[in-house]
Amino acid sequence: MLVPGDRVAVDGFLATVRFVGEIPNWPNETAIGIEWDVPERGKNDGSLNGTRYFTTLHGAKSGSFVKPSKLQPTRSFMDAMVYQYASDESLANESASLVDHFDLTIGTKKVESYGFEKLSRLQADFRNLETATLERLNVAVSSPIDSSLHNLQVLDLGFNLLDWHNLMQIVLQLPNLHTLKANGNRWTRYEPCTPCLSVRTLHLAACDLGNSQYTAQLLSCFPKLQHLHVASNGLKYIEVCGLESLDLSDNSFTLLSDAPPAKRLNLSYNDLHIPSLTETSLQIVEELDLCNTAVSEWSEIDNLAQLPNLTSLRILNTPLLNSTDYDSAMCQLFARIPSLVKLDGTVYTTEHRDNFELYFISKVRSKEWSCPQPLWTTLCAKHGVSTQETTPAHQHPTSTCVEVVYDTCRFSATLFSSATVGKLRGKISRKLGLSVLDFQLYTQLGHDIEHLANDQQIVAALGLANPVQVELQPWESGLRQQPYLRKSGVAD
Structure with a gap:
């Protein structure tokens, strides 16, 4: 029996159940009120003829009412594995409940239904499997997992119908799993579970985490994380620490200082600016992606100089770079960020940096560009140039x-x-x-x-x-x- 918060698929599109009951339009029938993951598919906000049956989170047209017959059937994890990876198609079609036929206990009806030869071949296929992709297969429940899958290291369960409990029941049965992709799933409920200590890389893009009250609890289930991908979640804040890489692209961050620290930090496609960073924990950042952000002032770049370990920067398609010639911008970026080595994917040498800095000095002297006094003093001292006299001709880059x-x-x-x-x-x-x-x-x-x-x-x-x-x-x-x-x- 469906209840609000359950996940369903209709015509290949995913949705969350918001209401189960009767409506006047369909007397003596159960109506399922859903909110679509793709809001454009909706027709209402949960109201019909002035009566509200449920509330939508993603706009006035993100909801619909459907009949139970419109819901697509779901699969268990092992059903999906056999469907996707069985070497003999007859295995995938032999039974309506493949999980029941995967118990290898000797002497049971389950073993007899497949036969030892087919089971052995299926087990051999699974033992060689290190990566499994079960994306968009309507996986909704876990099921017992045979030991032949213990070599699985990378699992993609993206865009399925799993609640958090069933997702964790799957990953906890895979002792060598180090990468989990659960993009496009959404979780409206949470119950405490045993932490997973094997997963180091977690993909939770497009999971609507910005509207979830359980985001912190979900992430706490993976205490050994090193790489986290949470793009397109409407996030304004997230609390994680000690990561090697963190992908926060296409979210709702407005200030770089609001982002948690990571050595490689992706904040592209956020409408953010760069405030002073002296009081933040971002000092560990080594690689930073700010493409398609709202950065518009050189003073914001001067704030990036407060990150002593920043060696790689991406900053294309920002108001700042779109307003000037790229080569001129490159000179300013290298002159203003002394630790920078790699810009927009290209590594530059010490000779390049010297040329950029000397050109920057010449532009500041001609009053075309401005420069903060501490930076000006540092650059002039580095290149043996007086802070007041004109730069000698031989110092200008050719x-x-x-x-x-x-x-x-x-x-x-x-x-x-x-x-x-x-x-x-x-x-x-x-x-x-x-x-x-x-x-x-x-x-x-x-x-x-x-x-x-x-x-x-x-x-x-x-x-x-x-x-x-x-x-x-x-x-x-x-x-x-x-x-x-x-x-x-x-x-x-």
Whole structure:
């Protein structure tokens, strides 16, 4: 008998039972009031003709009433395992209750129903199984698990119908399980259970944890966690500590300081800003993903400098970077965060950092950029530059100016002396909105037109005069119609 809080599947979509009873529309029939996991499938907020039968959590149109005949049948864990991994299809179809036929006690009817040969083959398949995926199979109950599954290390139970008790009953019977994926499940009830000490990696994305009163208790069932993925849960706060990695992407955090500490922290797709971090526990953060956040001021980046171990940062698609040229932003990021080594997936050398910092110093001196006084003093001391005198000419990083021509579009690209052809290709890609695979680069070297196909080649090492005009051709036409180069004021 269904009760509010149970999970059901209708037409392949999951929902939570909010009401069981009669409604005037269906006299003498049981009506199941549900709230859809995908709110757009709903038709009401639990009210009919002015009478409220239940309350929805996700909007005025996230609820529906369905008849019991619309509910899809559920499976036990072992039913799903046999259905998914039985080597002989006849095993999966032999009985309506596969769990009952998985008891291997000698002399019982259960063993006879399969026969020793089929059971042995099925057990052999399971003993070799280290990863099992049972996603979207309407698994709702645990069931006894045979010892042939004790080698299982990674289990995906995503988007099923398990309550927390049954989920824990499954994982506690798998002694070598280290990774559990339970994305898309939702839990409206909780009862204390034995902690699972084997699981180190836990995926609970899209589980509506932001609306659950049991989130802390659920996570406490895995005291040995090292990696936690809780994206898309509407979370504004979560209490965990001592993690190697924590994925909080696509939640509702507004301040970086509200996030718990982890060495690798993903806060992308949160509408957050970066306040002062001197009083937080985020000092352990080494890798930080802030892509698609609300970061908009350089003072926020200065606050990141308060994280002494921060070596890797992702920060694309933020108001701050969208408002300036990426290369200019890169110089500021490296100058303002002294521990930074890796930016948006690319590792930069000490030589790169020196170039970035010297360019930053020159921009601050020309009053184009601002710089906090402690940082300015540190940078000037590092490079032997007076805090008041103009930077000596030899201290300025050298650059290469490249004039790019594509159809009727022309623009100049300034590159540091260490920039590669690949870097030039990336700059052109962003400027023109083209994929890097949509064009080729050509330039004239002496009397010859050269195809710049080696992305690792240093642009400055080509020995070209500045400025240099580069023409682009799409890959499909580039080999048939090579462009030529014209240099203004330069004899052929």
